[in-house]
Amino acid sequence: MGRSLWFPGFPLPLLSVKEALDIPPLLEVLLDFPQQEVAKSIKLIEGHDKLVFALAPSGICSSSLLYNEMRHKGNLCHWAKFLWNAFIPTRIAFFLWKAVFNAISVDTNIQQRGIPMASKCSCCSNPNTESLDHLLFQGEVGTNIWDYFSKALNLSTCWDMPSLFANWLGKINLSNQFGMVTTAIAALTLWNIWLSRNSARFAGSSMSWISIKNQVITGIHDLSVSFNPKS
Helix, strand or coil: CEEEEEECCEEEEEEEHHHHHCCHHHHHHHCCHHHHHHHHHCCCCCCCCCCCCCCCCCCCCCHHHHHHHHCCCCCCCCCHHHCCCCCCCHHHHHHHHHHHCCCCCCHHHHHHCCCCCCCCCCCCCCCCCCCHHHHHHHCHHHHHHHHHHHHHHCCCCCCCHHHHHHHCHHHCCCCCHHHHHHHHHHHHHHHHHHHHHHHHHHHCCCCCHHHHHHHHHHHHHHHHHHCCCCC
């Protein structure tokens, strides 16, 4: 398939792309040097011209490839695989996702939204201000339970979310059983601390790191059917 090329005083006959590439002087007129080099490297086969979808090796356009090219892609979260997987219950995964972004309604987060309130954590014998890091990691309950499981797993302890990813999840492989169990322990620990806090806050019970530890161990047994390494 071709088209008629025309220059003032120098009309050109109808040429196909292949014919145009076979005329070196014509390339020098139409293209600058880098484009000429690219054109010379093009090898055309005999036959009719057809549309080729450059993103597909086959040259055939598909809706899935086109959508994947056009859609907005966010930054890759290297830690997301520890939340969204087959052995972490969905409601716990959503809680962890919110915790990563400090979107849990602890006292300091409520205060930052303009709601005046006195803060008193439920996780220490001498109450402190309740922030997310304090509740989940740095209070008496969090410190004791993370020390216990860190020693049991021979890992460094955690004092906030970044250290959890660095000292625990960054040291494991989700394709083996140890990695799955470690990830589940981390998820269930955070989840059961939160449940225990709510029970203490709204039902008048007391938080106990030993009780939470036992709940985590029970939860691990319940989830154990999912701990099958990938073949």
